[in-house]
Amino acid sequence: MVRVTDEVRRLRKRFEARAEESHVWEAVQLARHADRPYTLDYAERLFSDAFELRGDRAFSDDEALITLLARYHGQTVVAIGHQKGRDLAERTRRMFGMPHPEGYRKAIRAVELADRFGYPILTFVDTPGAYPGVNAEERGQAGMIARSILAFCQVSVPVVCSVIGEGGSGGALAIAVGDRVLMQENAIYSVISPEGCAAILWKDSGQARKAAYAFRPTAGACLDLGVVDAIVEEPKGGAHEDVDQAARLLDQSIRQALAEAEAIPAAQRRVARREKFRRMGVWGVADEDGADTL
Amino acid sequence: MAPVEIDVERPKGDDDPGRRHPNTCPSCRSHYRDDELRHALRVCAQCGHHFPVGALERIDQLVDPGTFAEIGAELRAADPLAFVDLKPYTDRLLDAELATGLGDALVAGTGLVVGRPAAIAVMDFAFMGGSMGSVMGERFCLAADAALARGIPLVSVTASGGARMQENILALMQMAKTVGAVDQLREAGVPYISVLAHPTTGGVIASFASLGDVVIAEPNALLSFAGPRVVEQTTGEKTAPDFGRAESNLRLGQLDAVVPRRELRAELARLLLLFSPAEDEPTGEQGPVPLPDDATISGERPVDRVLGRLGLGRRRG
Numbered sequence: 001m002v003r004v005t006d007e008v009r010r011l012r013k014r015f016e017a018r019a020e021e022s023h024v025w026e027a028v029q030l031a032r033h034a035d036r037p038y039t040l041d042y043a044e045r046l047f048s049d050a051f052e053l054r055g056d057r058a059f060s061d062d063e064a065l066i067t068l069l070a071r072y073h074g075q076t077v078v079a080i081g082h083q084k085g086r087d088l089a090e091r092t093r094r095m096f097g098m099p100h101p102e103g104y105r106k107a108i109r110a111v112e113l114a115d116r117f118g119y120p121i122l123t124f125v126d127t128p129g130a131y132p133g134v135n136a137e138e139r140g141q142a143g144m145i146a147r148s149i150l151a152f153c154q155v156s157v158p159v160v161c162s163v164i165g166e167g168g169s170g171g172a173l174a175i176a177v178g179d180r181v182l183m184q185e186n187a188i189y190s191v192i193s194p195e196g197c198a199a200i201l202w203k204d205s206g207q208a209r210k211a212a213y214a215f216r217p218t219a220g221a222c223l224d225l226g227v228v229d230a231i232v233e234e235p236k237g238g239a240h241e242d243v244d245q246a247a248r249l250l251d252q253s254i255r256q257a258l259a260e261a262e263a264i265p266a267a268q269r270r271v272a273r274r275e276k277f278r279r280m281g282v283w284g285v286a287d288e289d290g291a292d293t294l
Numbered sequence: 295m296a297p298v299e300i301d302v303e304r305p306k307g308d309d310d311p312g313r314r315h316p317n318t319c320p321s322c323r324s325h326y327r328d329d330e331l332r333h334a335l336r337v338c339a340q341c342g343h344h345f346p347v348g349a350l351e352r353i354d355q356l357v358d359p360g361t362f363a364e365i366g367a368e369l370r371a372a373d374p375l376a377f378v379d380l381k382p383y384t385d386r387l388l389d390a391e392l393a394t395g396l397g398d399a400l401v402a403g404t405g406l407v408v409g410r411p412a413a414i415a416v417m418d419f420a421f422m423g424g425s426m427g428s429v430m431g432e433r434f435c436l437a438a439d440a441a442l443a444r445g446i447p448l449v450s451v452t453a454s455g456g457a458r459m460q461e462n463i464l465a466l467m468q469m470a471k472t473v474g475a476v477d478q479l480r481e482a483g484v485p486y487i488s489v490l491a492h493p494t495t496g497g498v499i500a501s502f503a504s505l506g507d508v509v510i511a512e513p514n515a516l517l518s519f520a521g522p523r524v525v526e527q528t529t530g531e532k533t534a535p536d537f538g539r540a541e542s543n544l545r546l547g548q549l550d551a552v553v554p555r556r557e558l559r560a561e562l563a564r565l566l567l568l569f570s571p572a573e574d575e576p577t578g579e580q581g582p583v584p585l586p587d588d589a590t591i592s593g594e595r596p597v598d599r600v601l602g603r604l605g606l607g608r609r610r611g
Contacts, residue, residue: 130519132519132520132525132528134529137518137525137537137538141500142499142500142504142518143500143504146469146499146504146505149470149473149501153474153477154477169457170457170500170519173467176470177470189463190463191458191461191466191497192457197459201379203380214375214378215459216462216463217462221463225374227463227464273474274478277467278435280428280431280464281427281428281464281471282428284372285368286369286370286397287368
């Protein structure tokens with residue numbers, strides 16, 4: 001009798017773990033869905049007027065990352081977002097939403113412009129990661145990501161960031177440091193792709209599903225860990241099922257988050273933003289022998 | 295010194311880094327006793343190859359004896375995701391602490407460098423590949439806090455594969471957290487000198503390590519966002535042998551200088567002087583780097599006392 005109960009409990013636990021694993025993997029797939037709305041799909045629906053700011057004024061215009069001067073509910077904002085492509089030609093042109101250093105240099109330019117005129121900054125995060133190519137490295141990919149993060153730290157205008165698809169590592173974080181950070185229900189946010197993590201820790205990129213389950217890139221986990229401030233609901237089945245509805249839901253959340261960010265006095269925003277990220281992390285304390293961990 | 299050409303027949307598998315003794319030079323195969331290598335600052339006397347240096351030994355190399363005061367030593371990584379890959383994260387942490395005597399991959403503190411005070415943050419690649427998790431982020435911020443509170447420059451020495459995957463999104467957030475600390479230094483006008491050792495890649499070079507007011511690197515250090523293997527596998531591009539190396543980065547304008555380890559302490563002292571107020575006369579003597587002695591901080595660590603009680607020794611010499 002007891003044995004049967006134990007067995008049932010064991011099976012139920014295994015079943016729940018499997019269900020949870022599928023849920024995580026479903027989010028990974030939805031975040032990468034070919035029809036998922038991208039930054040421009042939301043920009044079309046959220047902004048009444050927009051002008052695209054192009055070029056980094058140093059090297060080129062990186063189309064994997066777009067910057068807009070836009071009108072949002074009657075006020076001018078600066079919008080910055082990764083942009084993937086719909087068809088093969090656009091995907092190639094936009095490097096699948098993976099910016100080179102010039103993309104981040106353009107973002108920094110837009111951030112500085114916003115700060116100069118007191119325009120709020122809205123960002124839309126959707127990238128597999130910064131482009132890991134030889135040219136990108138030679139032009140200082142790492143340093144430019146660092147400088148972009150710093151630029152977001154330094155402004156005194158309100159900054160609201162929304163993770164709308166793949167929040168892939170440093171390439172995503174480069175435009176995701178804000179007073180409020182939102183995340184769509186089926187978006188993912190992680191330090192490395194599940195495939196990359198599996199290749200390194202499991203020594204087999206085929207174990208991506210397992211890796212994703214282990215490191216939980218989901219909106220729920222990010223909210224629990226204090227990394228994002230709110231989860232933005234999506235239409236049933238995912239944002240691509242009803243883009244207009246997804247945009248309306250995102251709009252509501254951004255408006256609210258922007259109001260919260262605007263409520264912080266301008267002189268305190270930089271410090272408050274810094275402190276918000278300073279609090280992130282979980283650690284323990286060992287006694288003086290370090291015996292706690294032994 | 296011109297390398298001496300000696301033709302030696304080598305057993306098969308000698309090129310496998312896993313089979314090579316850590317004190318055998320990977321570039322010219324000279325082999326050293328550990329104390330020999332330590333006294334040479336872990337630089338190959340034959341070919342100049344820079345071996346990795348642990349955090350505590352690095353502090354002994356750079357900081358005046360007896361002046362280093364550690365900050366945040368008691369912080370230990372938690373396991374917020376209950377992360378298990380082929381091995382539980384907690385086991386990896388335990389192994390790393392036993393091997394290095396460190397609580398995490400970064401040691402923070404304050405000390406004197408040739409008589410000049412500085413806040414110090416030094417990383418150890420032997421602790422889980424120098425990966426950045428919550429503890430590293432907090433310790434770096436504590437070092438920056440100390441620099442800020444005392445108005446003294448911050449010096450960091452990095453060696454890291456990047457963010458720590460086992461802490462996933464919290465590890466990523468340490469990039470924003472540490473850059474925030476640099477922002478604070480910039481706002482207050484406190485200098486930050488970043489020294490990049492081999493390798494400094496991923497989330498560490500893409501955050502605080504790139505943001506020094508002055509950035510210098512050790513010879514031949516790999517300094518890139520993505521490593522050559524990732525670049526080749528992801529993009530199909532071929533990488534040149536000097537891809538991402540310190541010398542290439544200097545040529546491409548990403549660094550201020552490549553400084554051999556023997557000159558690092560003197561170069562840091564020079565920078566600390568240059569960043570000091572005008573009326574400040576140089577005080578410390580710029581003598582040779584003292585050899586580590588028994589009073590060094592890399593001697594006994596808390597973990598050694600515990601191991602001692604258990605009748606065990608640390609796994610690394």
